[in-house]
Amino acid sequence: xxxxxxxxxxxxxxxxxxxxxxxxxxxxxxxxxxxxxxxxxxxxxxxxxxxxxxxxxxxxxxxxxxxxxxxxxxxxxxxxxxxxxxxxxxxxxxxxxxxxxxxxxxxxxxxxxxxxxxxxxxx
Numbered sequence: 001x002x003x004x005x006x007x008x009x010x011x012x013x014x015x016x017x018x019x020x021x022x023x024x025x026x027x028x029x030x031x032x033x034x035x036x037x038x039x040x041x042x043x044x045x046x047x048x049x050x051x052x053x054x055x056x057x058x059x060x061x062x063x064x065x066x067x068x069x070x071x072x073x074x075x076x077x078x079x080x081x082x083x084x085x086x087x088x089x090x091x092x093x094x095x096x097x098x099x100x101x102x103x104x105x106x107x108x109x110x111x112x113x114x115x116x117x118x119x120x121x122x123x
Contacts, residue, residue, distance in 0.1 A: 001027050003095065004057040007037070007088050014085065014107070016065040023088055024055060030096050049073055061091060061100075063107055083110035 003026075005012060006019035013019035019040060026034040038055065042048040049072040052060065059079045070080050081100065084091055085107045094100040 001058045002056050003027060003059045003061065003092065004052065004055065005088050005092060006060075006062040010089070011087055012061065012063055012084050012091055014063040016060075016062040016082070017069055019062065022052075022055070023092075024057070025092055027096060032092075032096070045069060045072065049076065052076075052078065059095075061095060083107045 002024060005023045005025075006016050007013055007021050007023045008019065013021070022038050022040060024036050024038060025032055040048060040051060042051050045068055049069065052073065053076050057078055059081065060073060061081045061084050063082065063085055065080065065082045070082065073080055081095070084100070084105050086105050091100065091105055094102060094105060
């Protein structure tokens with residue numbers, strides 16, 4: 001599984017649409033096996049989404065994300081967990097241990113994230 005986190009100064013970048021860096025983690029059985037950072041130079045919505053697909057990302061963790069970006073990424077099969085803030089390492093650890101929905105990682109004003117909203121819509 002490949003998990004991407006938008007980063008800025010070692011924290012989750014507040015807005016995906018303008019984020020310039022990604023931290024990519026490869027994980028198996030909840031254990032990190034590899035990591036690397038990459039730049040997102042693409043500003044065009046379709047090119048940026050294609051870049052993330054080309055990186056073989058399964059899960060994207062980010063702060064705010066516009067509806068057009070989220071719809072394109074979700075239609076490509078990428079799970080989006082948005083509305084997240086905090087130190088990137090803490091957020092990744094929480095995701096791997098199943099405690100990311102903890103409210104301490106939600107951006108101010110967010111009661112839930114896109115991933116949680118999708119679960120509620122399905123039920």
